[in-house]
Amino acid sequence: MRSTTGARRAGIGAEAGRRVRLGAAVVVTAALGLGLAGCNGYQSTSPSAARKHVAADGRTAAFAQGADGPVDCRKAKCVALTFDAGPSVRAPQILSILRKFHVHATFFTLGKNHVMKHPQMVRDMVAQGDEVETLTWSHQILTKISSSEIRKEITEGRDAVQKVTGVRPMLLRPPQGRTSSKVTAIARDLGMAEVVWSANGQDYRTTDSALIAKRILQQTKPDGIILLHDLVDPTNKGYNGTVASIAPIVSTLQARGYTFVTVSQLLAPGTPQPGKVYK
Structure with a gap:
């Protein structure tokens, strides 16, 4: 026993x-x-890590200009506010709020039915000091289409912005944040970096502005990238609460000591590296 x-x-x-x-x-x-987003095998890079990657030719991204001079996000508590899918008829309202609070944002725009439909709004964004990048041409999910279609979606969206502003985008937001090793390889070939987010208001699911703001405020940390949308939903199921959420988000984060910068400024003095995915 x-x-x-x-x-x-x-x-x-x-x-x-x-x-x-x-x-x-x-x-x-x-x-x-x-460090991986999803199961497609791509690896994301934080803004703090990105600041160490200065371009081979010595170029550096521009620092944001604050009331007391350049804002160095290696020292300051920075956050990047981004808007997807515009410009829409709400863009002037968004720009007005940004002016009121003296902050700049990054707009990831759609070429078809947006940039080409509202070119003056895009120019107004640039004139105000905001950053205009691309969300592709028609918002196809890049992980679900062929390599040639991926390349077409990215280049046509990028070229639409360049045609209107004279500035060629370097940053791509993959629709719905869905990317893969194949997508990043094509982006690298096209000289573009990808940008996803770390704080999501889920404004596509609700019209409740207070809830959208609450979600962002709970998720935002230093070096954060905030996702909101410049879009109109005729069914009134989402997006229609976004504009009213912006002021409380910005004012509260400013009171917490945050400085708002564009995505490129968040990476400064580093520059966006083609093929990287920043989060």
Whole structure:
């Protein structure tokens, strides 16, 4: 009996040890996966890491200009406010709020039915000091289309902005934040970096401005990238609460000591590196 009991105890001990090792392996695997977004095999880069990558020719991104001079996000508590999918008829309202609070934002625009339909709004964004980049031509999900279609969506969206502003975008926001190793490789070939987000108001799901603001304020941390939308939803299911959420978001974060910058300024003195995904 003793030998049988001892064997059982040894077996239980071995099984417990196996479970501990397995649990540790799962933890390590999860930790390694924290730098990955989704299961498509791309790795994201933080703004703080991006600041170390200065262009090979010595170029650096421009610092934001605050009331007391240049804002260095290596020292200041910075956050980037971004808007997807415009410009829409709401763009003038958004620009007015940004002017009121003396902040700049980054607009990831759609070429078809947006940039080409509202070119003056795009020029107004640039004139106000905001950054205009691309969300592709027609918002196709890049992970679901062919390589040639991916390239077409990116280049046509980028070229639409360049045609209107005279400035060629360097930043791409993949629609719905969905990207993959294939998409990043094509973006790299086109000389573009991708930008996703770290704070999402989910304004596409609600018209409740207070809820949108609450979500952003709970998620925002230094070096954060905020996602909102410049869009109109005729069904009144989403987006229609976005504009009213902007002022409370900006005023509250400013009271918390945050400085609003564009995405490129958030990366300064580094510059966006083609093929990288910033988050």
